[in-house]
Amino acid sequence: MPSTLEAPSPVEQDYRWTLNFGPQHPATHTTLRLVLQIEGERVVDAKPDIGYLHSGFEKIGEHLNYNQYVTVTDRMNYISPLANNIAWHHAVETLLGIKVTPRCKYIRTILAELARISDHLLCDGAMALDTGAFTAFLYAFNQREALYDVFETLCGARFTTSYTRTGGLMYDATPLFVEQVRQFVKSFPAVHAEMCRLLNRNRIFVERTKGIGFLSKEDAINRSATGPIARASGVTRDLRKDEPYLAYADFDFNVICSTGGDCFHRYLVRMDEMVESLKIVAQAIENLPSGPVNVPMAERTILPDKDRVYDTIEGLITHFEVVMTNRGFQTPREECYAAIEAPNGELGFYLVGDGSEIAYRARCRPPSFIHFALFPDLIKGHTVSDIVAVLGSLNIIAAELDR
């Protein structure tokens, strides 16, 4: 990258120097690189250099079918893989015009909110860790562990869940899952309050984050910011309220906004969003509808139960139709964009269907990619030690950044 590594002109050389940050650095948490121009302790200019983790996810999307590609979405924002699974199949179902069953909607809503809590826990925890408050990070990680147990009960995997299917879910929720979610709803508020007590008025934490990395409302919109970062700058946009998808229209919850726009307020917005998410989970788990979790077998997008495969001829035929590579299911020759409010912001997929069950184009709109573009402006004029606070508050996940 010649333009970033240019030698400084002789006049500047005396006091300005270039510092390389990353791609392997404990405070970047993931693989990203910054080339900083520094004057003493102050950052004059920052040039992000990304692509170290580029693995061609969108190209792979053109070669895997709609159900297979969900395994790749796990690896995008691996802090909350369930949200990516849900976003992917939300887009696929929009393309195919499939309406999922009420039970499926509720389970997906619960999982999307649990994923949001786990994502925010890690983001706020890691931000506290980087700014010198180690204890809060451990509290957060402990709760993530509880959530991983819930996911494990549901789909057998803790991390790479791949839980959704076109028109349904891999497995139905069990009573044990319901019990575990209830337990989490009961136990989480105490830990959340403890985290708030550790950080909200912690003088070191507040002084390292307040007034750092300010983003105005106009800039947030102009630079395509979404999610908690935009909401911390006063943009009242939340897809869960604005274009209710899944079952969000049924629940009572608030959109958390702030006008502060700095790292501290991004932290606060995430903390309060967790409370709202918990409210949604509590309402959804108590009103979980019964009935089938997958769309009817006639849709032919999902493998039927083993009982039906062995006992009925229709089930056997459907099983073969779905499994055989030259059959699969029909998709319209259409294009669509569909997005959900992922923990990090608007996570959307632009799909082009060409009639087969493999996407012709599977574009992902990654919030981390758009938010990392904000970074040079947020850090300008602050000190080197503020880099970790700003990075932490943006929640950059390199796997989603580079895809």
Next chain:
Amino acid sequence: MDSPSTLDQLKQRFGERAWSYSENPQSPQSNRRIVVPAEQVFSYLEFLKEECGFDLLVDVTCVDYLYYRGAKDRFGLVYCLANTTTSERLIVRCFLNEPDLTVNSAVPLWEGANWLEREVFDMFGIVFDGHPDLRKILMPEEFDAHPLRKDYPLRGRGERHNFQRITRAEG
């Protein structure tokens, strides 16, 4: 929803013949599309931003229609716009063909278009005229192909295997 009014405004400004409107029947709310001429895409975007309130550029991407049955044009650019007050959405499409793969950059309107257009340039080779910093973003400097084009093979053209190795002695 003031969807008719946006279309009416567009009709008043650009006439009825210059652009066409369609929507995805499965989700008409969020998938309303207009197809505009490629050389005028900037003035459409400017009009939509300044006059119709589409203040958020959600996404810029591209589709290569090389092997798409019945497609007339090679590349289709996609601009996803949203209105943050009414949460209305609109997708602006324009089509490009070789050899002229140039379109005006949207960076003067939205700073957020900067990296999105760089990615399209990197992946498809579409040149954005007036972009302040049009460099590759995800692929390495020395990589000279556009990997998301349909004529680029999934497993690459051997770039990975021919990658230059530096030994510890040389380094």
